[in-house]
Amino acid sequence: MDERVQCAVADCLKPTAAIFCGQFYCRGHFIVTCYERLDFCADLLRTRNFSQQTSEEMRKFIAECTQQAAKLSETAKDLNHIERARLLDILFYASDIGRHMRRSPRKSLAIPVRLQCESPAREWQEDTCTRSLSRYGGMFECQHEVKPDDVLVVKHLDAGRSAPARFVWGWRARSGSFVVALEFTDCDNFWEFDWTESPADSVLSQPSSA
Numbered sequence: 001m002d003e004r005v006q007c008a009v010a011d012c013l014k015p016t017a018a019i020f021c022g023q024f025y026c027r028g029h030f031i032v033t034c035y036e037r038l039d040f041c042a043d044l045l046r047t048r049n050f051s052q053q054t055s056e057e058m059r060k061f062i063a064e065c066t067q068q069a070a071k072l073s074e075t076a077k078d079l080n081h082i083e084r085a086r087l088l089d090i091l092f093y094a095s096d097i098g099r100h101m102r103r104s105p106r107k108s109l110a111i112p113v114r115l116q117c118e119s120p121a122r123e124w125q126e127d128t129c130t131r132s133l134s135r136y137g138g139m140f141e142c143q144h145e146v147k148p149d150d151v152l153v154v155k156h157l158d159a160g161r162s163a164p165a166r167f168v169w170g171w172r173a174r175s176g177s178f179v180v181a182l183e184f185t186d187c188d189n190f191w192e193f194d195w196t197e198s199p200a201d202s203v204l205s206q207p208s209s210a
């Protein structure tokens with residue numbers, strides 16, 4: 001980023017890290033702004049009272065948010081643990097809203113799962129844990145690279161049930177492992193949680209509480 005450009009938030013002198021909706025933001029304000037606007041989209045979606053044009057604007061915004069958050073988590077060298085977790089959460093949040101045009105709360109839970117890839121000539125399976133989950137899918141870290149057209153099955157190791165899933169996004173993290181978000185293709189509530197939103201679920205989406 002051009003160091004001469006200032007963060008769009010008044011009086012902030014931190015170096016800019018991302019461009020978003022035509023404005024530059026430092027890393028902290030980018031994260032806060034993403035959450036505010038994703039929450040705004042989610043609230044608007046809940047009312048179901050928006051025009052086709054607004055819907056298009058939301059899709060564009062969600063795509064930009066995803067692209068910038070992914071870029072930042074790939075390229076920023078000095079991310080701390082909390083910033084990394086928030087960027088991943090933003091990606092997961094944005095992908096849920098973008099694909100379903102509705103919100104599901106996310107839960108940061110480590111549930112043991114087996115990921116199976118059943119693509120011809122690319123079969124593998126690996127036991128790992130969820131990093132985060134929503135009504136529609138989950139975010140995982142694994143050693144195998146997951147590709148956009150892979151035929152995938154997620155097995156819940158404690159409950160013994162399985163469901164087909166597909167790739168939403170993923171990349172190889174600096175640690176060498178692959179971070180991937182999957183959504184279920186044929187299962188409405190795989191995790192069998194009550195997804196009614198409670199304040200405790202959205203702790204991660206409220207940066208000011210940290």
Ligand SMILES: [Zn+2]
Binds near residue numbers: 013014025029
């Ligand atoms: Zn700033």
